[in-house]
Amino acid sequence: MAMTLAEKIFKSHLRDEPFPGTKALAIDVVLCHEITTPIAINDLAARGKDRVFDPEKIKAVIDHVTPAKDSKTAQQGKILRDWAKRQNIRDFFDIGRNGVCHAIFPEKGFIRPGYTVIMGDSHTCTHGAFGAFAAGVGTTDLEVGILKGVCAFREPKTIRINISGAMPEGVYAKDVILKIIKELTVNGATDCVMEFHGSVVKGMSMESRMTLCNMAIEAGGTSGVCMPDEVTVDYLWPFISSDYKDKKAGLEDFKKWWSDEGCEYVKVIEINVSGMEPQVTYGYKPDEVKNISEIEGAPVDQVYIGSCTNGRLEDLRAAAQYLKGRQIAPGVRGIVSPATPKIFREADEEGLIKIFMDAGFCVTNPTCGACLGMSNGVLAPGEVCASTTNRNFNGRMGKGGMVHLMSPAVAAVTALEGKIADPRKFRREGI
Amino acid sequence: MKSFGGKVMFLDRANINTDEIIPARYLTEISKEALRPHMLEDLQLDGFDPKAPNNQDAKVIVTRANFGCGSSREHAPWVFEMNNINVVIASSFARIFRQNMFNCGMLAIELPEADIEKLFRYKNIGARIDIDFDKNSLTISSGKESDAFSYRISGFDRALVEAGGWVEFADAKY
The missing domain is CATH 3.30.499.10 (Aconitase, domain 3)
Structure with a gap:
């Protein structure tokens, strides 16, 4: 059966279907920052479950308030820092090495096509730019992710957005996504994955694709996604070069995640950027x-x-x-x-x-x-x-x-x- | 299981976001209790005062479309929980907020626009809502007036409420 990228990821990561329409997925990467994670850490400790499912699959950063501005934010940083040390989370980025979560984690090569990614942050949808299913979640989902490596979602529906035309001077990915949100409205993509296609997306750098996917949540979307292609391979090559004999082989492997011809979309939107103004x-x-x-x-x-x-x-x-x-x-x-x-x-x-x-x-x-x-x-x-x-x-x-x-x-x-x-x-x- | 039902607080606007429910400046708190005084502090709604007498002791919120949009902060359900509000009824929810509610063993009930309109008729006369969780039904009443509605929640969401939340459910199962 023809499947969307998200459906393929759901199928390959399915741990359990506790109820019809609810899928508990195995999570490849659980991302953490110092605002939404400390309460999860404290709650796990209070339950006598101060442990993590896999320290290699948990990445953490102090990014929201850094350097700490007061005692409270210093305390949040300390809880995350102490926990990372206690749980042997090696990919923890503290002051001097830290950056905005949705910029630094992709930069480190942590996000790959076909991955499931969660974080206690609504802009986690950014990482779908790599052909991953990446969703923002609350602290409780994060807590279960940390403890069990599992997160439950409703069966995803997908909206396909075809972006065509020639990008005019002065117009960037940000303008395109603002235009799309205007068209979809703030809840037009609720419970949906937003799939970005078309010549404009193919011509975009990973940075631009991340800008596009970053704002999927502003239309209510669960994740923005782009099909992983040569641009994705080039970006990730420093991290994956030992996995493939050459870039072509990497691309062939990534293609298995592409949405199939004839897969089901709940909606298809056409955006032509030619003549578009900055938004x-x-x-x-x-x-x-x-x-x-x-x-x-x-x-x-x-x-x-x-x-x-x-x-x-x-x-x-x-x-x-x-x-x-x-x-x-x-x-x-x-x-x-x-x-x-x-x-x-x-x-x-x-x-x-x-x-x-x-x-x-x-x-x-x-x-x-x-x-x-x-x-x-x-x-x-x-x-x-x-x-x-x-x-x-x-x-x-x-x-x-x-x-x-x-x-x-x-x-x-x-x-x-x-x-x-x-x-x-x-x-x-x-x- | 938490207790559901009681006096209603009406929030007559669509797209109320989580920044309005609990502003980011309070996200530096590491206890849920510390959030309690700041519920709906930045809500943009003419004439609304979260501290006004008619909003005290509310147990149920009735509101409109896309409630809880924006940030993933679970501080939004928590600030309701800390104020003994365990039920939000809306014509639709943002995904993360809705899931956060059920993950905390709380109820996010979606009703069709027409039913929400009927609930809003009680806005100025003081109303309470009683929930029959086993029957998936709710009744709004004020004096001698009352209206009953049935609602649907998924089997998963029901199980989360019964378990007391997702941590309890997942820990028993995975």
Whole structure:
């Protein structure tokens, strides 16, 4: 029978079907951070079950508030750190080595096609970019994942999204996913996997595919997925080269996860990007999206470039090419957070950090901080932030603050103007 | 099993997200108890005050579509649990929130829009909802008025509620 990628992963990982329609899957990677994991750790200890199903399959990072900003966040870090040591979790990334979870875990090669991935974080859907089934879960699911290596899901339905056309100048993966969320609405993909197909996706880097999949949850989606192809093989090659005789063999193996011809989709959506404008959110829901020409000129107090959506090297490059040799507008605060130490280092070596600093940006260490209003760039009531993050909920980046979601290119030129600006009207500099 | 039913709190808006239920600034707490005073603190709903007398002692929330969207934080069900609210009734839920409710042995009940409308007729007259878990039915009442509804939950979700949550269920089974 023809199956979707998600159906194939469910079939190959099925541990049990406790009730019709509910599938308990074996989990390949359980990812942990210091906000949602400590309560699971403490609960396991209180139950006399302070153990893990497999320390090799658990990866942990301190990323949301790092360095710790107060005693409480220091305590959260300590619980995770002590636990990682106690349970022999070798892949634990602490200060100096830590980065935003959905950027650092793929960078380390932990996510592979066909994997099942869970994390106590809604943007876990990012990892579907590798052809994995990756779902955000709550602390209880995480706790059971840690203890048993199992997680239960409803049978997945899949929405196919075909993205075709030629990406216009100034338009990026972020604009495409905002446009898709606008079309699907904030619950249009609930209980569904969003499968991204088409020439535009094939032409995207892994970074862009992660941006695309990262925001599947903003349409309610369980996981975003892309078919693993040559781009996936190239990205993962440093980690898989000993598993295959050459890249071609790797690709052939990855292809077994591809959705079959004739598989069942609950919905098929066609998106043509030709002629598309950069997209920006205007309200307090991620489906409240406008063409930039409809919102250009709206003033902002802060510009934030970073996060699991757009804090990767190509995002910093996209912003830097507009910032080079220019200054951000007086009165605007620019903050950039490279998402991992590797990205930070490479951005430095390429001269991007200098471009940001010369333009007047504050460069922070890798952290999630500002995106959810926890640290490193919290808004005051009444302030507006132009942000490359993924949620524009009311008060998301600070109580009483407002967020416009956008690509790094739009964020960069918005910083230059102090109001939402259109990158297509700016000259890009060689970087 | 937890106890279900009692006074109703009506949240008359769709797409209430988990940041509104429990803001991220309280995610630095490592005990559920510490969340208790902050339930619905940032909810954007005209005239709503979580601390108002008519919202005190509520045991059931009635709301609209896509409740609990956004962050995966289980702090959202926990803050309800800490305030003795073990039931949320909505026309639809975001997946992670819904699963988190059942994983905690709590009830997330989906009813058709038309039934939700009928429940909202009780919004301004003070109402209670009683749940008959064995029969998958619920009754809303105020004075002499009452309406009954049947609902469906999956066999798995029912088993989680009966077991007291997913940790208990999974530990016994896997």
